[in-house]
Amino acid sequence: xxxxxxxxxxxxxxxxxxxxxxxxxxxxxxxxxxxxxxxxxxxxxxxxxxxxxxxxxxxxxxxxxxxxxxxxxxxxxxxxxxxxxxxxxxxxxxxxxxxxxxxxxxxxxxxxxxxxxxxxxxxxxxxxxxxxxxxxxxxxxxxxxxxxxxxxxxxxxxxxxxxxxxxxxxxxxxxxxxxxxxxxxxxxxxxxxxxxxxxxxxxxxxxxxxxxxxxxxxxxxxxxxxxxxxxxxxxxxxxxxxxxxxxxxxxxxxxxxxxxxxxxxxxxxxxxxxxxxxxxxxxxxxxxxxxxxxxxxxxxxxxxxxxxxxxxxxxxxxxxxxxxxxxxxxxxxxxxxxxxxxxxxxxxxxxx
Amino acid sequence: xxxxxxxxxxxxxxxxxxxxxxxxxxxxxxxxxxxxxxxxxxxxxxxxxxxxxxxxxxxxxxxxxxxxxxxxxxxxxxxxxxxxxxxxxxxxxxxxxxxxxxxxxxxxxxxxxxxxxxxxxxxxxxxxxxxxxxxxxxxxxxxxxxxxxxxxxxxxxxxxxxxxxxxxxxxxxxxxxxxxxxxxxxxxxxxxxxxxxxxxxxxxxxxxxxxxxxxxxxxxxxxxxxxxxxxxxxxxxxxxxxxxxxxxxxxxxxxxxxxxxxxxxxxxxxxxxxxxxxxxxxxx
Numbered sequence: 138x139x140x141x142x143x144x145x146x147x148x149x150x151x152x153x154x155x156x157x158x159x160x161x162x163x164x165x166x167x168x169x170x171x172x173x174x175x176x177x178x179x180x181x182x183x184x185x186x187x188x189x190x191x192x193x194x195x196x197x198x199x200x201x202x203x204x205x206x207x208x209x210x211x212x213x214x215x216x217x218x219x220x221x222x223x224x225x226x227x228x229x230x231x232x233x234x235x236x237x238x239x240x241x242x243x244x245x246x247x248x249x250x251x252x253x254x255x256x257x258x259x260x261x262x263x264x265x266x267x268x269x270x271x272x273x274x275x276x277x278x279x280x281x282x283x284x285x286x287x288x289x290x291x292x293x294x295x296x297x298x299x300x301x302x303x304x305x306x307x308x309x310x311x312x313x314x315x316x317x318x319x320x321x322x323x324x325x326x327x328x329x330x331x332x333x334x335x336x337x338x339x340x341x342x343x344x345x346x347x348x349x350x351x352x353x354x355x356x357x358x359x360x361x362x363x364x365x366x367x368x369x370x371x372x373x374x375x376x377x378x379x380x381x382x383x384x385x386x387x388x389x390x391x392x393x394x395x396x397x398x399x400x401x402x403x404x405x406x407x408x409x410x411x412x413x414x415x416x417x418x419x420x421x422x423x424x425x426x427x428x429x430x431x432x433x434x435x436x437x438x439x440x441x442x443x444x445x446x447x448x449x450x451x452x453x454x455x456x457x458x459x460x461x462x463x464x465x466x467x468x469x470x471x472x473x474x475x476x477x478x479x480x481x482x483x484x485x486x487x488x489x
Numbered sequence: 490x491x492x493x494x495x496x497x498x499x500x501x502x503x504x505x506x507x508x509x510x511x512x513x514x515x516x517x518x519x520x521x522x523x524x525x526x527x528x529x530x531x532x533x534x535x536x537x538x539x540x541x542x543x544x545x546x547x548x549x550x551x552x553x554x555x556x557x558x559x560x561x562x563x564x565x566x567x568x569x570x571x572x573x574x575x576x577x578x579x580x581x582x583x584x585x586x587x588x589x590x591x592x593x594x595x596x597x598x599x600x601x602x603x604x605x606x607x608x609x610x611x612x613x614x615x616x617x618x619x620x621x622x623x624x625x626x627x628x629x630x631x632x633x634x635x636x637x638x639x640x641x642x643x644x645x646x647x648x649x650x651x652x653x654x655x656x657x658x659x660x661x662x663x664x665x666x667x668x669x670x671x672x673x674x675x676x677x678x679x680x681x682x683x684x685x686x687x688x689x690x691x692x693x694x695x696x697x698x699x700x701x702x703x704x705x706x707x708x709x710x711x712x713x714x715x716x717x718x719x720x721x722x723x724x725x726x727x728x729x730x731x732x733x734x735x736x737x738x739x740x741x742x743x744x745x746x747x748x749x750x751x752x753x754x755x756x757x758x759x760x761x762x763x764x765x766x767x768x769x770x771x772x773x
Contacts, residue, residue: 189673209676216677222670226692235688239679287678 146195157347173344215284236287422483423461426476524745553724562710565648663697
């Protein structure tokens with residue numbers, strides 16, 4: 138049975154529709170990320186789950202218990218905030234034990250659990266410090282410890298890593314994921330960082346303007362985006378429209394603005410001949426052309442950016458802009474004419 | 490780190506503020522202190538003596554005045570904060586009518602203390618509005634004595650009414666500095682309303698509460714106008730007693746003793762409040 142169920146959730150702020158008829162089921166112990174740009178409704182959804190705001194329509198279930206009118210202090214959720222929201226007047230120890238005190242856990246048990254969690258997160262030497270005396274990374278660990286020590290039914294994260302530097306962000310996200318796996322707590326994680334979402338999640342919910350654009354595991358979301366929004370928001374994308382001019386099973390020939398492409402679509406999604414389709418492929422799917430490779434494209438290099446492990450290439454193909462990311466080492470100069478190829482199965486068809 | 494040196498320009502900039510305090514207030518305090526021992530007396534005499542202190546400390550009236558003013562100071566400071574804190578919390582949360590209510594509540598700020606005392610007289614006097622209202626409703630058979638009462642409730646009431654907006658502004662500023670996330674985090678961890686109030690709001694607003702209480706104490710402890718209008722016949726407040734000693738009995742040096750007692754008591758109470766605030770802040 139799912140641990141968390143959101144059914145037809147709608148939330149408005151005056152005239153603004155923040156969440157629009159959103160439904161989601163999260164299994165026990167699953168790590169689900171709500172991913173989307175600012176204002177897409179992801180934080181509102183999280184706050185409704187936590188009980189900080191109430192739904193205008195729809196229901197929230199924890200197990201089979203409806204939570205709509207349950208106040209936040211009785212929900213058994215724990216949240217890690219973007220600002221960490223540590224209690225500035227309390228020591229690290231008292232911050233972490235706060236939730237246990239509220240639950241009236243016996244003092245000996247409190248000591249045991251706080252020590253254990255501090256040990257797990259490597260912050261046992263900080264117990265007497267106040268939040269103002271900690272670095273960002275340490276504060277985030279304390280916030281995480283404070284959340285998991287209460288053993289909540291649902292753990293909530295609201296962009297918890299956005300105040301950390303890039304290196305620390307990667308380190309802490311690995312720690313969060315390991316901790317979540319070890320404890321098996323159902324987790325909802327909100328972020329606008331696609332890398333973070335791909336790296337940490339069992340499933341990703343891509344949100345846009347209050348509704349779900351696509352829901353799936355990180356591989357599917359990245360490799361098989363269903364809409365231009367998802368394709369464009371997660372990773373880099375070349376998105377074009379074309380007409381199916383020939384079809385043989387899953388293999389189609391598409392007339393694109395820059396020439397014909399042979400595409401092998403997913404079995405369920407093969408469109409009819411003569412139909413216009415929107416499709417996408419990733420820049421890293423493009424290769425330097427070798428004899429016999431499919432979908433040969435001749436492009437003029439507009440700009441080439443060496444980025445260490447890859448070279449980012451901006452090119453012009455018969456007046457159409459395209460982007461390629463090549464991991465082969467070859468010096469490219471603006472103005473060079475280069476042949477590329479795209480594998481037949483690198484394409485995804487888009488709904489809109 | 491290299492210690493920054495104070496330049497002559499810095500000194501010049503400090504002179505109007507610090508210089509005024511040192512010259513006029515500092516010298517006044519010093520003179521009051523030495524006059525209490527008979528030196529540099531306003532009457533022209535200058536002879537060291539402990540007689541003024543003996544006379545004041547042995548007079549029942551002075552001790553009663555000291556205790557009365559202390560009581561007024563403590564009750565008014567606690568009372569104002571207790572009344573202002575929930576209002577400040579309401580304003581922090583917001584809601585309908587916040588603007589109008591905010592304007593109404595600031596009215597006493599613009600009314601002088603003596604006028605305020607007379608205004609409140611109409612309300613809480615023996616035949617005032619409150620007593621008339623309670624009598625009409627047959628809730629009481631005879632009027633309450635709320636003004637010039639022996640305990641001084643009338644004074645406390647007017648002090649609270651008069652100083653509420655001032656304290657409210659300080660506490661509101663303190664509460665505004667508490668992040669919503671901090672409150673949400675406490676709620677999320679299982680804290681109910683009272684836990685949040687006592688474990689989060691009050692400790693975090695403590696600097697504002699402390700400042701309010703100290704300022705209120707000093708105002709109420711040294712009050713003259715409100716005690717004159719609404720205070721009991723006996724005992725007089727310390728300020729009233731000073732005025733009586735100086736202008737009626739012409740005992741200026743004994744008035745100086747009372748002045749020193751006011752200053753010293755104010756310092757002791759400020760110290761006690763800050764210790765209390767530290768204690769409350771430390772309980773987490």
